[in-house]
Amino acid sequence: MDDPDLVRGCKDGDIECFNDLVERYQRMAYNLAFRMLGERSAAQDATQDAFFSAWRKIGGCQGTNVRAWLMSITANTCRDHLRKVKRNPSIPLESLVQEPTASPSAESPEDYALRRELNGEIQKGLSTLPAQQRLAVILCDIQGFSYEEIARIMGCNIGTVRSRISRGRTQLRDYLSARELLPHDLRLKE
Amino acid sequence: MRFFGKSKTFSCSHARRELSAYMDRRLSSEREAALKEHISTCLECQKDLAALEATVALLHRLPQATPLRSIAMPAPGPIRARRAVVSFGMATAVVSLLLVLAFTADVTNFFQTTHYVQEDTDNGIAGSSQLGSSYTEETTRVSAESEWVRPLEFGLIGATIVLGGVTYLVWRRSRRPAAVPTRR
Numbered sequence: 001m002d003d004p005d006l007v008r009g010c011k012d013g014d015i016e017c018f019n020d021l022v023e024r025y026q027r028m029a030y031n032l033a034f035r036m037l038g039e040r041s042a043a044q045d046a047t048q049d050a051f052f053s054a055w056r057k058i059g060g061c062q063g064t065n066v067r068a069w070l071m072s073i074t075a076n077t078c079r080d081h082l083r084k085v086k087r088n089p090s091i092p093l094e095s096l097v098q099e100p101t102a103s104p105s106a107e108s109p110e111d112y113a114l115r116r117e118l119n120g121e122i123q124k125g126l127s128t129l130p131a132q133q134r135l136a137v138i139l140c141d142i143q144g145f146s147y148e149e150i151a152r153i154m155g156c157n158i159g160t161v162r163s164r165i166s167r168g169r170t171q172l173r174d175y176l177s178a179r180e181l182l183p184h185d186l187r188l189k190e
Numbered sequence: 191m192r193f194f195g196k197s198k199t200f201s202c203s204h205a206r207r208e209l210s211a212y213m214d215r216r217l218s219s220e221r222e223a224a225l226k227e228h229i230s231t232c233l234e235c236q237k238d239l240a241a242l243e244a245t246v247a248l249l250h251r252l253p254q255a256t257p258l259r260s261i262a263m264p265a266p267g268p269i270r271a272r273r274a275v276v277s278f279g280m281a282t283a284v285v286s287l288l289l290v291l292a293f294t295a296d297v298t299n300f301f302q303t304t305h306y307v308q309e310d311t312d313n314g315i316a317g318s319s320q321l322g323s324s325y326t327e328e329t330t331r332v333s334a335e336s337e338w339v340r341p342l343e344f345g346l347i348g349a350t351i352v353l354g355g356v357t358y359l360v361w362r363r364s365r366r367p368a369a370v371p372t373r374r
Binding site (some may be wrong): 013015018019022024026027030031034035041043044048049051055058071118119122123137140141142147162165166170171173176177181182183 | 193206209210211214216241244245246248249250252253254255256257258259260261262265271290356364
């Protein structure tokens with residue numbers, strides 16, 4: 001079944017259709033939440049909350065771009081979560097950064113350790129960006145959404161998306177460059 | 191150099207602001223060509239662009255995280271509602287069948303009882319007794335419907351209407367995705 005059929009099934013109260021949508025998009029939603037929040041259990045909670053919210057709001061879903069609709073709900077849930085963390089700053093966000101463990105595959109243990117460290121630094125760099133810029137960069141460069149879809153998810157115009165992506169990328173480049181994580185010849189001058 | 195409408199040239203600071211959109215090919219062809227020309231002559235902007243591309247390449251290479259557990263939801267609500275629809279539907283069907291049987295029996299005079307009225311022509315007193323008794327006087331056969339037939343039929347009609355209504359309401363409710371599933 002394709003997405004519009006599943007949405008129709010959900011509107012008729014068929015939870016199995018909704019679970020099919022969950023299976024289809026939970027990884028993408030979880031990744032967005034993980035990159036936004038930088039912590040696995042918080043990302044799991046946010047993803048779960050996002051899908052509960054999606055179930056409640058399914059009546060308003062047009063069924064034309066379910067992927068963007070679900071990412072929009074996930075992004076809003078992450079924003080709420082970040083607001084809560086800001087209000088109750090018991091644990092600093094950067095200390096929570098955890099990288100997903102991927103199997104070492106063919107690379108050497110040293111390369112694997114270096115890659116994990118680099119990914120951790122990139123995640124830390126992402127967490128230093130303002131939330132809107134971070135969301136735009138994640139959606140564009142990690143999730144592969146088009147500018148039009150990002151504008152729809154973030155509820156703004158394409159000019160704003162372009163500006164947020166540009167500023168986010170530039171700030172992240174400066175962060176990585178300052179930590180000497182970019183190739184030597186590409187590092188920016190102090 | 192500055193980017194003005196006619197000169198179509200970029201300053202370095204302006205070019206840097208446009209590098210991200212240039213990478214994604216989101217500039218108009220005119221602006222893209224002007225920026226390309228600027229980059230080809232400006233080493234600093236070339237370096238900036240390469241650093242930005244390296245940053246985006248690193249983001250592309252980030253591994254996809256897998257959820258700790260599936261977020262699929264249990265379905266107790268709708269199943270319970272569907273069971274209720276089936277139960278009420280069955281009850282409505284049974285009561286409707288009884289109603290049809292009652293009407294059929296009524297139409298075919300199944301519920302009618304027969305009385306024999308004995309008439310005493312001497313003193314004019316009339317009495318009744320059951321079939322099978324022996325009478326010497328003249329008897330008249332009288333058929334009458336039992337008193338409980340009408341209340342039974344009306345009762346069954348009422349029960350059918352009520353159960354049918356409840357079944358319809360439960361069915362409507364079971365189709366609505368109102369219940370929020372509980373967390374697993």
